[in-house]
Amino acid sequence: MHIRIGTRSSRLAVWQAEYIQELLRRGNVSSELIFIETKGDVVLDRSLSKIGSKGVFTQELEDQLHEGRIDIAVHSAKDLPSTLPPGLEIIAFTERETPNDVLVSRNKNLSLRSGEPFRIGTSSTRRVAMLRHYCPHITTVDMRGNLQTRIRKLDEGQCDALLLAYAGVHRMEYDDLIVEHLPIDQFIPAVGQGSVAIEVATSLAKPLRQTITKLINHVPTAACLQAERAFLARLEGGCSIPSFALAHWTDERTISLTGGLVSLDGSELIRETVSGTSEEATHLGRTLAGSILELGGNAILQTIREQL
Numbered sequence: 001m002h003i004r005i006g007t008r009s010s011r012l013a014v015w016q017a018e019y020i021q022e023l024l025r026r027g028n029v030s031s032e033l034i035f036i037e038t039k040g041d042v043v044l045d046r047s048l049s050k051i052g053s054k055g056v057f058t059q060e061l062e063d064q065l066h067e068g069r070i071d072i073a074v075h076s077a078k079d080l081p082s083t084l085p086p087g088l089e090i091i092a093f094t095e096r097e098t099p100n101d102v103l104v105s106r107n108k109n110l111s112l113r114s115g116e117p118f119r120i121g122t123s124s125t126r127r128v129a130m131l132r133h134y135c136p137h138i139t140t141v142d143m144r145g146n147l148q149t150r151i152r153k154l155d156e157g158q159c160d161a162l163l164l165a166y167a168g169v170h171r172m173e174y175d176d177l178i179v180e181h182l183p184i185d186q187f188i189p190a191v192g193q194g195s196v197a198i199e200v201a202t203s204l205a206k207p208l209r210q211t212i213t214k215l216i217n218h219v220p221t222a223a224c225l226q227a228e229r230a231f232l233a234r235l236e237g238g239c240s241i242p243s244f245a246l247a248h249w250t251d252e253r254t255i256s257l258t259g260g261l262v263s264l265d266g267s268e269l270i271r272e273t274v275s276g277t278s279e280e281a282t283h284l285g286r287t288l289a290g291s292i293l294e295l296g297g298n299a300i301l302q303t304i305r306e307q308l
């Protein structure tokens with residue numbers, strides 16, 4: 001068995017693809033990497049919400065899946081839209097890395113808790129809105145590009161710190177630059193943060209599919225992501241809306257899902273927690289989205305759509 005893996009060529013994408021190669025190798029499955037550029041890699045002068053929220057980092061890989069030039073596409077689960085195009089599906093999610101966000105800086109004394117004003121580089125609508133909500137003394141600077149590019153911009157003095165997913169910072173071995181771990185009960189991450197997803201064409205041969213799922217899929221993570229992604233799908237939002245959700249799997253096969261929405265100006269933050277069995281994961285996500293929309297989420301989304 002040999003698998004052609006499609007991946008973007010940023011260092012984080014390659015780390016993820018090589019991690020998948022290693023999981024396959026443990027099951028004696030050989031593989032090769034095929035590098036594919038996406039719009040998100042090429043267009044760096046516009047914010048993601050302006051390029052068009054859906055599939056910015058996934059479209060070109062999906063085209064290659066459809067054409068049968070690659071067997072699987074590897075993505076950060078966070079970058080995958082909540083609804084996939086017809087003919088494609090996700091068959092595995094890797095075990096999730098610690099999901100929180102971290103503050104990255106050359107200045108060890110910086111802290112969001114101190115109340116001191118400083119500038120944070122980020123292009124995430126969620127992070128900007130959450131900072132406005134929890135830390136109004138902070139200024140944000142719009143900043144696109146992969147991790148290496150952002151750290152270069154930090155070093156050039158375009159900002160004093162970056163707000164990033166721990167998963168990516170750790171995988172790129174920038175742990176030394178972490179000056180603060182953000183509290184997970186306030187700064188709830190984006191749906192899927194910290195897990196790697198495997199996307200395939202629904203036509204992929206069954207034995208291949210079963211082997212991949214067996215070697216790569218982490219059942220508790222997959223159940224959590226199913227709940228989180230159902231939440232996101234119901235909000236019909238990609239990365240351009242400031243939504244957040246994180247599910248926890250407890251040993252009794254129970255999932256607890258916390259998530260919500262924050263208005264772009266940070267003035268309103270709506271969040272709720274629901275729990276149920278892992279079999280009801282999709283239902284949990286939809287239920288959470290329903291109550292968030294009712295509790296004021298509809299109005300927040302309406303305002304955002306008018307501004308985009």
Ligand SMILES: NCc1[nH]cc(CCC(=O)O)c1CC(=O)O
Binds near residue numbers: 077164167195196
């Ligand atoms: N939006 C880009 C992106 N997609 C996945 C990660 C980090 C790794 C992960 O969450 O799997 C990042 C960078 C970041 O948000 O800091």
